[in-house]
Amino acid sequence: GSEMCIRDSTLDGKTCTPNYLTIASTYNKEKNERYLMANKSLATAPADQTILVTGGAGFIGSHTCVELLEQGYNVVVVDDLSNSSEEAIRRIGEITGKPEKLTFYQVDILDREVLDKVFAAHDIDAIIHFAGFKAVGESTQKPLEYYWNNVTGSLVLFDVARNHDVKNIIFSSSATVYGDPEMIPITEDCPKHEATNPYGETKSMLERILTDLHRADPEWNVVLLRYFNPIGAHESGRIGEDPKGIPNNLLPYVAQVATGKLECIQVFGDDYPTPDGTGVRDYIHVVDLARGHVKALDFMGGKVGTGKAIGLGSIEGPVAEDGTRSGVAIFNLGTGTGSSVLEVIKSFEQACGKELQYRIIERRPGDIAENYAACDKAATELGWVAEYDLARMCADAWNWQSQNPNGYNA
Numbered sequence: 460g461s462e463m464c465i466r467d468s469t470l471d472g473k474t475c476t477p478n479y480l481t482i483a484s485t486y487n488k489e490k491n492e493r494y495l496m497a498n499k500s501l502a503t504a505p506a507d508q509t510i511l512v513t514g515g516a517g518f519i520g521s522h523t524c525v526e527l528l529e530q531g532y533n534v535v536v537v538d539d540l541s542n543s544s545e546e547a548i549r550r551i552g553e554i555t556g557k558p559e560k561l562t563f564y565q566v567d568i569l570d571r572e573v574l575d576k577v578f579a580a581h582d583i584d585a586i587i588h589f590a591g592f593k594a595v596g597e598s599t600q601k602p603l604e605y606y607w608n609n610v611t612g613s614l615v616l617f618d619v620a621r622n623h624d625v626k627n628i629i630f631s632s633s634a635t636v637y638g639d640p641e642m643i644p645i646t647e648d649c650p651k652h653e654a655t656n657p658y659g660e661t662k663s664m665l666e667r668i669l670t671d672l673h674r675a676d677p678e679w680n681v682v683l684l685r686y687f688n689p690i691g692a693h694e695s696g697r698i699g700e701d702p703k704g705i706p707n708n709l710l711p712y713v714a715q716v717a718t719g720k721l722e723c724i725q726v727f728g729d730d731y732p733t734p735d736g737t738g739v740r741d742y743i744h745v746v747d748l749a750r751g752h753v754k755a756l757d758f759m760g761g762k763v764g765t766g767k768a769i770g771l772g773s774i775e776g777p778v779a780e781d782g783t784r785s786g787v788a789i790f791n792l793g794t795g796t797g798s799s800v801l802e803v804i805k806s807f808e809q810a811c812g813k814e815l816q817y818r819i820i821e822r823r824p825g826d827i828a829e830n831y832a833a834c835d836k837a838a839t840e841l842g843w844v845a846e847y848d849l850a851r852m853c854a855d856a857w858n859w860q861s862q863n864p865n866g867y868n869a
């Protein structure tokens with residue numbers, strides 16, 4: 460496509476393809492001097508900080524933008540809208556009443572030239588990196604697209620960020636990195652297991668890449684957040700999950716059965732070694748999850764927690780004079796409670812006031828029996844615990860789904 464053709468870059472006087480990583484910049488003497496400059500401070504007040512949110516029009520990103528704006532941050536969103544709608548951005552402004560503190564660019568993070576312009580136009584202090592493809596099944600069909608978008612896209616982002624001395628980053632990882640977990644509940648001490656699909660592998664690889672970045676340049680201040688199963692929606696019912704096509708995940712599927720868009724829930728197996736035989740997961744309200752990101756910024760700025768390396772893979776790095784930390788900090792974000800598929804269906808029935816059709820079918824390949832988090836580290840280091848229970852998650856999901864049966868496409 461046209462994005463790949465060679466064009467003049469007015470930014471550094473070189474001609475390059477936007478998708479080509481200019482690794483040479485790290486060996487450039489002049490750039491090296493900039494590269495050695497201090498990272499951006501996160502010790503300042505939210506109103507004095509600008510957070511770049513990649514994928515900010517998406518499900519988790521949009522809810523995180525709301526929480527950031529409510530805490531007073533300035534927010535810049537880059538999203539190519541490959542799996543989202545600009546309407547979400549408009550509604551973030553509407554919910555918070557602060558559209559003037561929110562800037563949106565329809566940008567593909569693979570486009571390094573344009574990304575560079577975004578960093579040049581805004582004094583970005585930290586990045587929350589949500590942008591990526593996330594469908595497990597699709598990733599097995601389209602591995603190249605997944606590695607290209609998730610891994611190459613992230614490499615471009617990290618390189619451009621570094622060139623602008625932005626080394627504060629929160630990355631959306633997943634409990635999928637634990638594979639079939641060695642312990643339940645899963646603490647951050649649980650070893651990672653090899654991913655069973657390309658999507659999961661991109662998460663694992665990006666965790667490693669960010670860790671290597673910190674090892675090479677200790678100024679990098681990295682937080683890896685391993686999400687469990689985010690569901691629910693903002694209480695206003697104005698933003699929520701808007702999957703394209705038939706949903707792969709349980710909650711959006713259940714919600715579409717409730718609206719009558721789909722007929723019958725398929726329960727993938729009832730012969731697991733769990734109390735009712737169906738799969739158990741740690742569902743977490745997306746607003747709780749979003750707030751975890753705000754707390755992570757506080758942590759990175761040295762405002763909460765000890766910064767000690769706790770759990771496998773975490774690294775405590777040097778602390779700047781103003782308290783801004785560095786290192787690699789890994790946190791599970793879940794509720795610590797597991798719910799079965801049948802419990803979720805029951806809870807959703809309560810929320811929507813209807814009986815929902817379901818039938819038990821065979822197990823879905825690659826699924827595990829049980830998965831829930833130990834969230835003690837997030838509690839002590841971030842001062843964060845999930846507040847909302849499954850009933851509230853289902854009530855908010857239904858509020859969104861019933862008000863917006865076709866998502867953002869009115």
Ligand code: NAD
Pocket residue numbers: 513514515516517518519520537538539540541542543544566567568569588589590591592593608612631632633634686687688689
């Ligand atoms: P989402 O698809 O709703 O949001 C991702 C956003 O990134 C979308 O708005 C999409 O348009 C955008 N995007 C994708 N590729 C892009 C690119 N190259 N350039 C710019 N924008 C791009 O997904 P989500 O559920 O909000 O997930 C956000 C992040 O959290 C993802 O990285 C996902 O893998 C991760 N995660 C999600 C879950 C979950 O259950 N939803 C669980 C664990 C981790």
Ligand code: UD1
Pocket residue numbers: 593595596633634635659687688689707708709710712724725726727728737738739740800823825826
């Ligand atoms: C899935 C992904 C995981 C990702 C997570 C969050 C897979 C194999 N794993 O996790 O990598 O991090 O989403 O995005 O896709 N279920 C049904 N019927 C359905 C759908 C699901 O019974 O129609 C069951 C599943 O078997 C599971 C539970 O519901 O027990 C939750 O499934 P899902 O919402 O897809 O999430 P995970 O599989 O936990």
